[in-house]
Amino acid sequence: MSALVLGGSAVVPSLLLFWYVYARDQRPEPHGLLLRTFLLGVATCAPVLPVALALQALGEPLAVGVWGSALVRAFLGAAIPEEVFKFLVLYLYVWRKPAFDEPLDGVVYGVTASLGFATLENILYVSEHGLGVAILRAITAVPGHAFTGVIMGAFVGRAKLAEESSQRFGLLAAGLAWATLLHGAYDTFLMTNTNFAVLAFGVLLIEVQWGRKLYRTLQSEQLAHMAALGPMSGELIVEQTPLVMNGPSVPVATASAVMRSTGPQEAPWLLENLREPRRSAGAWLKLVIGGLGLTAGSLWLLALAAAMFQYEFKEATDYVACALLGGISLAAAGGFLWLFRSGLREPEVLPER
Numbered sequence: 001m002s003a004l005v006l007g008g009s010a011v012v013p014s015l016l017l018f019w020y021v022y023a024r025d026q027r028p029e030p031h032g033l034l035l036r037t038f039l040l041g042v043a044t045c046a047p048v049l050p051v052a053l054a055l056q057a058l059g060e061p062l063a064v065g066v067w068g069s070a071l072v073r074a075f076l077g078a079a080i081p082e083e084v085f086k087f088l089v090l091y092l093y094v095w096r097k098p099a100f101d102e103p104l105d106g107v108v109y110g111v112t113a114s115l116g117f118a119t120l121e122n123i124l125y126v127s128e129h130g131l132g133v134a135i136l137r138a139i140t141a142v143p144g145h146a147f148t149g150v151i152m153g154a155f156v157g158r159a160k161l162a163e164e165s166s167q168r169f170g171l172l173a174a175g176l177a178w179a180t181l182l183h184g185a186y187d188t189f190l191m192t193n194t195n196f197a198v199l200a201f202g203v204l205l206i207e208v209q210w211g212r213k214l215y216r217t218l219q220s221e222q223l224a225h226m227a228a229l230g231p232m233s234g235e236l237i238v239e240q241t242p243l244v245m246n247g248p249s250v251p252v253a254t255a256s257a258v259m260r261s262t263g264p265q266e267a268p269w270l271l272e273n274l275r276e277p278r279r280s281a282g283a284w285l286k287l288v289i290g291g292l293g294l295t296a297g298s299l300w301l302l303a304l305a306a307a308m309f310q311y312e313f314k315e316a317t318d319y320v321a322c323a324l325l326g327g328i329s330l331a332a333a334g335g336f337l338w339l340f341r342s343g344l345r346e347p348e349v350l351p352e353r
Helices: 003-023 031-043 045-058 065-096 103-131 132-140 140-162 165-192 197-233 264-273 279-310 316-345
Strands: none
Touching: 003 132, 003 140, 003 279, 031 045, 031 065, 031 103, 045 065, 045 103, 045 132, 045 140, 065 103, 065 140, 065 165, 103 132, 103 140, 103 197, 140 197, 165 197, 279 316
16 A cells, blocks of 8 residues: 555544644644654654663563563553653653743643654554554544643643642652553553453543543633733733623633623632533534544545556546546545534533533
């Protein structure tokens, strides 16, 4: 199969997941810093391999039986070295950047570093095992890396603004520990090569649900912080529209609210009434259909491009047919792109109390 198609199948899922997380940040991070963080995530693949092999060799005496072997390979050969190096990207590089100025930034940078590692890892796996593995990893391993990055990043983000050094250390240690534990548990069940492997999907579900909850909480805190700062300039602003009423006369701030205030006295009720927004079922449907369609469309366009380079055009009708097919494919991919963006941008709603 074409290297273009295999490469695309390894990269596109990571890009879509990154877009999903990045698009929800009300104060986007510098593109250059995100790119460098992503590339550092890619670069961590180089030291991870020898460290993983060394740790696994040290743990070989413990690799007794199905579960002992699985635990050694999962934690010493994968989870510990991979999560430690992702953590080092956050702590040794991103931590000192002025742009890292709120807890939610930790999630964005954590996902970016994790998906950098996952992208290169995915390319290596897919080049060896083919498109079937690419599809399987697109719905398992890649989201797993992304959401362990969310969880680690959430703790690192809170640690960044912690006032006491003991609290900062505890949050950093907890972020690394939880990411490693979840990653290792997921790999352990898979590496038993038994019926227990199905439990890996349960661990993945925990990662996704917890990661989404942490992200929503930090997003609400970001909006509250923006609300608290706004009145200093005579305005209280929280992104997008509209207002949602909580009862007959009490306004509620959400990720979808825009408010203007006459002074700082308006901030307290906003902070008290700030609640976590939720995506509607329609928005999720758009995201899923748009994401799957965009992935399939991107792979089809790559396959078409590869075929065009290999095909010998003899008649004018060949060029016309190729141009027509390419145009239809681009239009379809553009439609799925619009659907995915529409799902991202659809106003979020408040849960019922």
